[in-house]
Amino acid sequence: MFAIDAFLRFLAASARHGGALLAVGVFGGLLIPPLADALHWFIAPNVVMLMTLVLLRVDMRGAVFHLKRPARLVAIILFHALVAPVLVWAAIQPLSLDPGIAGALVIFATGCAATSSAAFARLVGLDAELTLLATVATTLLVPLTAPPMVHALIGIDLALSLPAFMARLGLVVGVPLLLSLLIHRLAGAERLAPLGPAIDGAVVWIVVLYGFGVMKGLADRLLDDPWWVAQAATAAFVVNFGLNLATTLAFAILIPLGGWRPAAAAGLMGGNRNMALYLAILPAAADPRVGLFFALCQFPLFLSPFLLRPIYAGARRWGGRKARGAAP
16 A cells, blocks of 8 residues: 555656656657667557546536537637648748758648647646647547648648548547546546546656657667758747747737636647657658658657746736736
8 A cells, every 4th residue: 555655646746747757758768769669669559548547637527618618619729720830831931941841840730739738738737628629629620621731831742541540530539538438437536536646647657658659760860960950850849839829829819718828728739739640641752851850849849848837837826916916
C-alpha cells in the first residue's frame, strides 16, 4: 500500500512539473537516438493510452455545457479548419521562404488539433472539455477540409484515404472511448475522482515517451543540412505560437467566447496540430523536407505548456484581481 501511495504521489508531482518533463522528452529523444529508436514502436499504443486517460478526466457537465451551446464550438472548428490556413498562406506570400518550408506551413495549418491538446489545456489551467470536443471534431473533419484547402492554396494533392483514416480514427478515438467507459463502469466516479492528479501525471509520462519515440531518425537528418533545419525549426515555432496568438485574439476580441480562458484554449489547439497523420499520407511527389518540417513541429508542441504556463498563470491572477475589483 505504501508503494502504491508513493507512486501516486510521484505521478501527481509529475503533473505539477509537466511542462518541464515534456521539454525533457522531446530533447531527450533527439539527444539519445538509441532511446528514440527503442521507443518508436510505442507511438500507436501511446496515443490510445493518452486519449483514454484524457477521457477519464473529462468533466461530463462541462462537456454537456459546451454541447448545449454549440455556437462557440462551431466557431472554433470553422476558424481552425478554414480560416487558419488562409491566414498562414497570406502571411507567407511576401516572404522569400524555401518552397519546402512554405508548403509545409500551409499544410500544417490545415491539420486537425493534436491529440494531446486537451491534456495540455488541463496542464496549463485552460478549458480541457472545450479543447477535447474541438479536437475530436477537427479530427473527424480533416479528410473533408484539408485536401481542398491544400489544393486551392498551394496546388498539392493531399490524398487522404477515407477508409484508412476512419480505421485510424477508430483506433485513436473509438478504442479509448470504450476503454474509458469500461474503467468508469468498473471503478466508479467516486474512486476515480481522488486519482485525478495522478492520472494527469500519467498523461505527462505517456506524452514524454511519445516525445522520445517520435524523434527517431531526426538526429541524422539534422546533420545533413543544419542551415535548412534551423530555418525550418524557426518557422515551426513561429507558426505554432503565431496561430496560437492569432486564434486567441480572434476569439477574445473579434468573436468573444466568454472570457480569456476559452479563447486561450482555442489558441492552444490552434497552434498545436497533429502532424503524425500527414507524415503517413504525404504523396511521393511532395518535397521530402516537408516530412522533416513536420517532425520539427514536435518541438514547439512539446515546449508550449512549459513556455506558456507562466503566461496563463499571470492571466488567471489578473482575471482574479479584476473580478474582485468589480465586486460590489
